[in-house]
Amino acid sequence: EKAKAQSGPQFSFTEVEAGVDETHHVAEGYDADVLLRWGDPLFADSPEFDPTKQTPEAQARQFGYNNDYVGYIPIDGSSEHGMLVVNHEYTNEHLMFPGIVTVADGKVEVAPADRNRVDVEMAAHGGTIVEIRKDGGKWRVVRDGARNRRITSDTEMELTGPAAGHDRLKTSADATGKKVIGTVNNCAGGVTPWGTYIMAEENFHGYFMGELPEGHREAANYERYGVPEGSYEWGNFHERFDVSKEPNEPNRFGWVVEVDVDDPNSVPKKRTALGRFKHEGADNVVARDGRVVFYLGDDERFDYVYKFVTAGRYDPDDRAANMALLDDGTLHVARFEEDGTMSWLSLTFGEGPLTAENGFESQADVLIETRKAADLLGATPMDRPEDIGPDGETGRVYVMLTNNTKRKEANAANPRVDNAFGHIVEIAEEGGDFAATSGRWEILVKCGDPSVAEVGATFSTETTKNGWFGMPDNCAVDADGRLWVATDGLSPEHGRTDGLFAVDTSGDQATSKLFFRVPVGAEMCGPLPTPDLATFFVAVQHPGDGGDDWEGFGRPSYYEDLSTRWPDFRDDMPVRPSVLAITRQGGGKIGA
């Protein structure tokens, strides 16, 4: 049944030993060089990074925090000169700002934020667009690149598409319902065939505080999305993040953002046609007939897998026309049947239950409350959909489902209750057509340690104790159709940490090998191969972070004695999220 006929293994490299320590490790024969660290200057006039005196103005000219998605837009088709685009998902205040943490009786307290701290946090969010070049086999940042740009939670954006201008998107600062300030929690993302940068807004609920006015019409909507969660204190200084003052503002977040990287002054567009939910990523592929298909995960327990199919066709010779593709098309949600078939149900106003009877007056309502629309259509609740990677050659699509320990009832596509380690679903679109509205699916692998019978993992027997993984999160299908998976949530408890795994999908069962692992406390993000497969960019996110599981490994502030000061290992530098470039010593294809 497999469309791919592989002879022999897809990967031959010496696996990294699983484990945890203060630094990163890459397979023997490869170099992993730090390319960009939090605070690194991006412009000729950027101030040097001083962690003890950080200002919002400096941060807005420097590389942001918690690098997540990494994309590469070649210049003149080159694999050695291009624009790197990087999402900055969120901030770890306790690791960023000196002296704000106290520990008493084992309880960690973070001091309340002041205006400067909030504004630094906002400037450390968003994205970076930066020119990079490979000279003598090593990558470097082109600091005076004419298109270098920072996007932050303070960057003006435009809402476009069917929901733009709707009353539910209007605020006291914006009577048009089309002008938004900023983007938040940009997790994974994508790059389009026409060279734009896609930033997906994921956990936007955390940025809002306050209480909705009594009986407000958005109450049920916000409850479905967990708004407001109040993880940040931005609303104390910026009223738009306080729902008691700006009740409609949360409707202006949770979208997919498209950025034209060719013009550093372009206004990023929030493309409402792609729905409003906790968008993990937006990987995309051109279907046979030229329509463009975006695969979209909604990362929450029991939420859904979506895809958006453009109405128009991609035209390689008309960039301007392509810039409007994301405003018109059909959003679908996945329903996985027990018999291995599936359908993509369309979220279209007026069809099926998506009518006034259920509170939908227009397509804008369907998009603003995408989750409710998908609930009504009978979509399949999944174990936290993360990145989704289409393989342009085979018509197959890999869906990362990271975990769901709240699952009490299994279904065929989510076969384990109390799913601690996640799994990967492989979709075969009908006829290999990415725009199809039906397909078949199977489980590529149930993740976890195959040596522990109760876990029920299904890696092949060739997978070693170093090669198994859990919590699949980001993924990449490279130009050779090879699958790479980045994990989020493995911990010292498991005797290992997050990493990048090469997954051989050619046999009956997936074989996985550990290629790279991150320092303690970190999460592996990216990964991104250049078109020639000679470089992999990877993002090391939240190194040194110590959640409850990290007793003895991470400490809560860099004024404490952190267990890692990666990547600088200097007493006067905090631990810093960074993007690395992995290359093969002597050159050549990664992983081969």
Ligand code: FEO
């Ligand atoms: Fe930002 Fe779904 O991880």
Ligand code: CA
């Ligand atoms: Ca995750």
Ligand code: CA
């Ligand atoms: Ca993630």
Ligand code: CA
């Ligand atoms: Ca993350």
